[in-house]
Amino acid sequence: MAEHINCADAGRALDDVDLRRRQIVAQIDVPGWYWWGLALAWVGLGLVTVAGNPWLSVAATVGFGAAHSAVAARVIDGRHGSRQLSVRADVVSRHVPALVIGFLVTLVAFTVGIALAAAALDAPQPALIASIVVAIAVLIGGPRLMASVRHRAERSERR
Amino acid sequence: MTSEASQAPEARFDELIHPSTRLSIVALLASADWIDFAYVRDRLELSDSALSKQFATLETRGTSLSGPSATGAEGYKYASPIPAGPPSRVTSPRCAQSLPARSRMSAAWN
Numbered sequence: 567m568a569e570h571i572n573c574a575d576a577g578r579a580l581d582d583v584d585l586r587r588r589q590i591v592a593q594i595d596v597p598g599w600y601w602w603g604l605a606l607a608w609v610g611l612g613l614v615t616v617a618g619n620p621w622l623s624v625a626a627t628v629g630f631g632a633a634h635s636a637v638a639a640r641v642i643d644g645r646h647g648s649r650q651l652s653v654r655a656d657v658v659s660r661h662v663p664a665l666v667i668g669f670l671v672t673l674v675a676f677t678v679g680i681a682l683a684a685a686a687l688d689a690p691q692p693a694l695i696a697s698i699v700v701a702i703a704v705l706i707g708g709p710r711l712m713a714s715v716r717h718r719a720e721r722s723e724r725r
Numbered sequence: 726m727t728s729e730a731s732q733a734p735e736a737r738f739d740e741l742i743h744p745s746t747r748l749s750i751v752a753l754l755a756s757a758d759w760i761d762f763a764y765v766r767d768r769l770e771l772s773d774s775a776l777s778k779q780f781a782t783l784e785t786r787g788t789s790l791s792g793p794s795a796t797g798a799e800g801y802k803y804a805s806p807i808p809a810g811p812p813s814r815v816t817s818p819r820c821a822q823s824l825p826a827r828s829r830m831s832a833a834w835n
Contacts, residue, residue: 579748586752589768650761657756 587657591719594658594712595647596666600637601708604670605701607633608677612697642666644715662715669711673700746771747779 607630614626640646644662645653677700684692749769753760766776 579745582745582749583752586749586768587756590753590756645758648764650764652758652760654756654758 588720590651590653591657591716593648593651594644594653594662594716594719596644596708596712597641597647598709600641601704603637604634604708605704608673608697608701608704609694612691612694615693615697616691638663638666644712647712657719659715659719665711665715666708669707673703673707676700676703747783750776750779750783 611623611626611630614623617623642663643655644658645655647653677696679696680699681692681696684695689695746769750765753765753768762773762776762780766773769776771779
């Protein structure tokens with residue numbers, strides 16, 4: 567049987583639907599362990615260069631790439647940041663994986679640039695210095711990148 | 726009544742999901758592929774038994790179903806389409822003017 571609801575109740579109901587959707591949007595994220603794993607791997611690659619063995623460096627780089635490929639496909643879409651839920655695909659921008667990969671590629675470029683700059687300044691272990699600096703950038707920049715993704719998702723919800 | 730309201734599909738109250746608690750549950754479920762029982766309980770500030778009763782009511786119409794999550798925790802996902810239509814019948818011309826913009830939110834998850 568149809569039942570009439572007054573204007574105020576209808577407005578409150580719509581406000582509640584909006585609130586609940588925004589609570590899910592707030593869960594768009596990449597798991598914290600991903601950024602920590604990335605940062606530690608970056609420092610690890612820097613430590614491998616200290617050994618001075620180019621084959622070891624190549625093997626470590628290939629191994630890092632393979633491990634990242636295996637893990638990233640599942641977590642960098644922003645839908646699995648929480649262990650308590652999985653965000654629906656149409657709630658999250660489909661560009662999130664590309665944003666994360668672009669962020670990583672930029673960090674690779676920064677690593678090379680910082681290492682070259684450190685070497686030019688005759689700093690000891692320039693590759694290790696660069697890897698530590700970039701690892702810190704991963705830990706700070708990664709969560710901030712996802713915060714901007716969430717902010718854009720919230721703004722698009724309000725339109 | 727405005728022409729926009731007169732052309733809108735007839736809205737009706739759905740006794741299953743439009744009571745406020747179940748509406749909140751369904752609104753959470755509609756934006757997630759899968760959601761943990763504890764998350765819904767904490768967001769709605771309900772006890773385990775109160776929330777279980779709400780899920781049981783929803784499940785009588787096949788609206789949600791329980792199943793193990795990837796982590797092994799008990800979780801819920803939305804298993805049937807949300808009934809169409811905004812949550813209220815327009816009862817006055819002034820209401821019709823204020824609701825159309827906000828009703829986009831309900832249309833977005835229909």
